[in-house]
Amino acid sequence: MMQFTLQACFTLSCDVTSLTRDIDRFVTTTNETILRKGPEKLAVIEQHSLEKETLRLSITSTGTLRPHNALLQIKNAFSKEFGKTHRVGVRSITIETYTISFDLQRKPLKDVSIPFADVKMQETQATMVLSDVSEEFLRRNYIDRMINRVREKVENQYYEGKAEFWKLIWESEERKPVWAKDPTEEMEKQGWLKQGPTKGKWFYYPQATAILKAMERIAIKEVLQPLGFQEVIESHVKPFDVWLKTGHMEGMPYEFYYVCEPRTRDAKDWEHFIDLTKITKEVDVGELQKNLSPPAAGLCYAQCPMIYWSFKGKTIAEASLPVLVYDKTAISSRYESGGRHGIERVDEFHRIEPVYIGTREQLLKLREQMLERYKHVFNDVFELDWRMAWVTPWYMQQAGKICDEGTQDTGTIDFEAYMPYRGSRKDSEWLEFQNLSILGDKYITAFNIKAQKSDLWSGCSGIGLQRWTTAFLAQKGLDPKHWPDAFQKYLEKLPEGIEFL
Ligand code: SER
Ligand code: ZN
Numbered sequence: 001m002m003q004f005t006l007q008a009c010f011t012l013s014c015d016v017t018s019l020t021r022d023i024d025r026f027v028t029t030t031n032e033t034i035l036r037k038g039p040e041k042l043a044v045i046e047q048h049s050l051e052k053e054t055l056r057l058s059i060t061s062t063g064t065l066r067p068h069n070a071l072l073q074i075k076n077a078f079s080k081e082f083g084k085t086h087r088v089g090v091r092s093i094t095i096e097t098y099t100i101s102f103d104l105q106r107k108p109l110k111d112v113s114i115p116f117a118d119v120k121m122q123e124t125q126a127t128m129v130l131s132d133v134s135e136e137f138l139r140r141n142y143i144d145r146m147i148n149r150v151r152e153k154v155e156n157q158y159y160e161g162k163a164e165f166w167k168l169i170w171e172s173e174e175r176k177p178v179w180a181k182d183p184t185e186e187m188e189k190q191g192w193l194k195q196g197p198t199k200g201k202w203f204y205y206p207q208a209t210a211i212l213k214a215m216e217r218i219a220i221k222e223v224l225q226p227l228g229f230q231e232v233i234e235s236h237v238k239p240f241d242v243w244l245k246t247g248h249m250e251g252m253p254y255e256f257y258y259v260c261e262p263r264t265r266d267a268k269d270w271e272h273f274i275d276l277t278k279i280t281k282e283v284d285v286g287e288l289q290k291n292l293s294p295p296a297a298g299l300c301y302a303q304c305p306m307i308y309w310s311f312k313g314k315t316i317a318e319a320s321l322p323v324l325v326y327d328k329t330a331i332s333s334r335y336e337s338g339g340r341h342g343i344e345r346v347d348e349f350h351r352i353e354p355v356y357i358g359t360r361e362q363l364l365k366l367r368e369q370m371l372e373r374y375k376h377v378f379n380d381v382f383e384l385d386w387r388m389a390w391v392t393p394w395y396m397q398q399a400g401k402i403c404d405e406g407t408q409d410t411g412t413i414d415f416e417a418y419m420p421y422r423g424s425r426k427d428s429e430w431l432e433f434q435n436l437s438i439l440g441d442k443y444i445t446a447f448n449i450k451a452q453k454s455d456l457w458s459g460c461s462g463i464g465l466q467r468w469t470t471a472f473l474a475q476k477g478l479d480p481k482h483w484p485d486a487f488q489k490y491l492e493k494l495p496e497g498i499e500f501l
Contacts, residue, residue, distance in 0.1 A: 001101075001102070001103055002062055002101065002102045003060070003062060003099075003101040004043075004060060004061045004062070004063065004066060004067045004098075004100050004101075005058070005059075005060050005097075005098070005099045006058070006059045006068060006071065006097075006098045007058050007096040007097045007098070008056070008057050008058075008059065008071050009055070009056050009095075010054070010057070010075065010090045011053060011090070011092045011093075012053040012055060012088050012090060012091060013088055013090075014053055016052075016053065016055070016082075016086075016088055017050065017052060019082070019086060019088070022086075023048070023050055023055065024048075026077075026081060026082075027045050027057075030045060030077060031045055034074070034077060035070060042061065042064045042065035042070070043061035043064075043065045043066075043067050043070040044059065044061065045057055045058070045059050045074070046058045046059065046060050053091075057074070059071060059074075066144075067098070068095075068098065068138040068143060069138075071093065071138065072135075072139070075090050078090055093135045094132075095130065095133040097131050098130040098131070098133060098143075099127060099128070099129050099130075100117075100143065100147065101126065101127045101128075102125070102147055102151075103124055103126075104121075104124045104126055104151060104154050105124075105151065105154070106154065106155070106158065107123055107124050108126075109154075109158070112126075112150055112153045112154060114128075114146055114149050114150060114153070116142065116146060117146060126151075126154075128146060128147070128150065165390070165392050166389050166390070166391055167389055167390040167391075168389050169387075169388040169389055169390060170387060170388045171388075172378070172379060172387065173385075174385060174425065175384070175385040175475070177385070177418070177474075177475045178475065178476050178477040178482045179420070180421050182342060182474075183343075183469075183473035183474050183477075184341075184343050184470065186478055187207075187343075187473075187478065190207070190478065191205060191497060191499075192204070192205050192207040192208040192497065193208050193343065198347075199340070200335075200340045200345075200346045200347025200348060201347055202346065202348075205498065206496070206498070207494045207495060207497045208343075210494055211472075211473070212350060212465045212466070212469055214487075214490040214491040215469055215472075216328060216350075216352065218381060218468075218490050219352050219377075219463045219465075220328075220352070222373060222376060222381065223377060224326055224352070226373060227324065227370065227373065228324050229324040229354055230324065231325070231326055231327070231328065232307065232326070232327050233327065233329045234300075234303060234306040234307060234327045234330050235306060235330070236300050236329075237259050237297045237298070237299065237300075238298055238299070238300060238301065238305060239297045240296060240298075242305050242306060242309045243256075245308075245446045245447060246304075246305045246308070246395070246398075247395065247398065248301060248302075248398055251397075251398045254335065255334045255336075256298035256299070256301060256333075257299040257333040257334075258297075258298050258299075259296075259297045259299060260292040260293055260295050261292070261293045262293070263290075263291050263292055263293050264291070270291055272287065273287050273288060273290075299331075299332075299333040300330040300332050300333060301333065301398075302332060302353065302394075302398070302462070303330050303332070303351065303353035303355075304353055304443075306327075306330070307325060307327060307355040308355070308443045308447045308449070308458070309447060311357065311447060311449045312447040312448060313448050313449075314449060314450070315452060316357065316450070316452075316456075317451075317452060318453060321358045321359065321362060321451060321456075322356050322357060322358025322359070322362040323355075324356050324366075325356075326352055326353060326355065327352070327353055327355075328350075328351075332348070332349050332350075332351055333348050334347060334349075335347060342470065343466045343469065343470055344431055344466060344467060344470040346466060349465070350465040350466065351462055351463055351464045351465060352465070353462055353463070354461050355458065356458065356459050356460070357444070357457070357458045358454075358456065358457065359454045359455065359457065363438050363457050364409065364438070367459070371388075371413075371436070374415065374434070380484075380486055381484065381486040381487050381490075382468075382471075382476075382484065382487060383476075383484045383486075384475060385475060386416060386417045386418070386430075386433075386471070387416050388413050388415055389413065389414050390412070391411075391412050391413070391414045391435075392412070393437060393439065394435060394437055394462075395439055395442060409438065410437075410438045410440040411438065412437040413435065413436045414432045414434075414435050415432065415433055415435065415436070416430035416431060417430055417431050417474070417475070418430055418475065419431050419470075420474060420475060431467065431471055431474070433468055433471040434461070434462060434463055434464065434467065435462045438458075439457070439458055439459050439460070441455070441456065441457055441458075443458050444456045444457065444458050472487075480494060
């Protein structure tokens, strides 16, 4: 059940007191014509009153025609009728109050608030009271999105604190780890790594770099090239409209690193800041801010959004399907706050992200092939103790949504490795070191990507080099002697590195 009540006010171009009767008739006719479909009342002007150039209307509806949409129609009808005969037009519309009541699936566990309205809850009914709303506001689809947002917030209350969806697909045999130390700490001790200079970032000296680069070669040679993936290079800076399309903007605005452009690149405008810097040898951030534009973009968070953007509005030839591409250039930045740990949970990481676009059949087959190649790497090259599980699709997580089931056609598979330093194989938390998803037509639709004939689906897989590295080292240790032969083929010898005194 939905109930809408709208009090609105037309400001007319002149005093229409003399037209009172015509306006009464207009209201009656409107109720019988544009606000009615056969026997059904779509919306009703319940009351109206006239005072000089102000026409007040009270409109109700149970939802078929939303009063704010009715209002715009009434405005057009009014202008048409009185414009022609009496040269009276509607100067502006003001909404005095707009009350919307609607049912919820479940009783809210606590109050909910949203912008633009006061929300009250009673049992399974929510009432939103809006005031001071512009015509522009009504034209945009805000009202329906506000209803959806209230419903979503109530539903989310039921998921808070619940365990994430997780369903085991496959697990490797148990393998005896070489050691049980935290690889990051040990690498720091050996001078392979240095933390910083800013939060959650690392400097990788030659030894650590050699391992990350070996991981990259393995992913390319053992997984991507055999399956026919082609490399692309994307921009590192993502404008907000790309994230609006993927849902990231509403999902994790608190995890982005934002990018500001200079307001001007005219050195003259920067003179004061430059002088200050030369004299104080410090950065006056307040002064700097005056010369910056507000952010309109952020650093890469995941690589797939911009790959989809590159296909936006394009029609892909059947011969190019499935499209198989990967980016390994853009570095991902995520503001992790409390969760940082070692090089496995960082604010800045290096990842290869393959993206695939094709028919449902093509992608389901590709998933099998990718799983086979990944298994080969983790079983034969890394000799890892690992497993795979269905989890909440990443786009749901990254769009701030919650769900309890993945399906087998679309959804995200997480790859997890046992981390001996964290405790027992059974009870400790394993590390998610990779994922693989098929996402249906979600991004295909969002970016309006087409094929000549086929209906398209898409998906992506995240190969995090730091994650591969820590999963491997946590089980195999830092001594290359203990590394599997197949891995040693990719990294015969560690570089000498630099000795510090
Ligand atoms: N886009 C996916 C993610 O963010 C894969 O990289 O996890
Ligand atoms: Zn992705």
